[in-house]
Amino acid sequence: MNIIDAIWPIPGPIAAALVAGLVSFVVTVLAKDQKTSEFRQAWIDGLRADVADFVGLARAMLAVVNAKTTRKEDASSYVIERHDDFTKIYSLITRIRLRLNPDEHGEMLELLNTFFTETPAISPAEMSDAVKGVVSCSQKILKSEWKRVKRGEPAFLWLKRVSLVFILAAVIGGFALAVQTSKGLTSENKPPAPPASVATPKIQPSAPSSSG
Known part of the structure; x- marks a missing residue:
């Protein structure tokens, strides 16, 4: 979604x-x-x-x-x-x-x-x-x-107040949507991080065995 x-x-x-x-x-x-x-x-x-x-x-x-x-x-x-x-x-x-x-x-x-x-x-x-x-x-x-x-008239005054509330809500919602969309676009355009390097263990040379 x-x-x-x-x-x-x-x-x-x-x-x-x-x-x-x-x-x-x-x-x-x-x-x-x-x-x-x-x-x-x-x-x-x-x-x-x-x-x-x-x-x-x-x-x-x-x-x-x-x-x-x-x-x-x-x-x-x-x-x-x-x-x-x-x-x-x-x-x-x-x-x-x-x-x-x-x-x-x-x-x-x-x-x-x-x-x-x-x-x-x-x-x-x-x-x-x-x-x-x-x-x-x-x-x-x-x-x-x-x-x-x-x-x-009273009905007109009521309608004007309700319209102002809806306009304010639309502005706030639009701003929030723009911020959220901007964050989504930023995360999509961000280059992928390089894979983490795996450290190769160093092999210590074994000591020569002494023959009796």
Whole structure:
């Protein structure tokens, strides 16, 4: 058994099937991550547009109400005349609320609830503070969601970590295989050692025998 067979005992067709399955799995995860990121980006764009429309309309309405109040004019008639604008404000608030997660965006939902309070129960100054709070809170939410899009979905992060582990293991295994193969080639190319010389025993001449 050679070195490659010892390290990689899986037959060729089975190895090819495993590689094909792994590639298919990676492509599926990446495609799903890409689609989820697109949906999240669309959610970010929609929330930004709804908040911008709501804040712009709410501030314009508050400015008029404050001006009429300062001049001691009847602001209630203006509210009645601009009924369509108030309806749009409430529609935007509802759309924003439906985009939010109660477990993650509780502060934003609490601020939006302020605008559903009966008008006499809240002053224009408090309403203006609530609008500023919505702007500040929405900026935090949009920043957080954008970081999530930039970072990637959990499945993508998991796949990236696993891929790094496999790459590191492949590099280490390849280095070990190269070292082992180099040693094998060195031992094969090494010239054979000369045969050990056998020492020939010296024969001592025998003394002449004395004849009597």
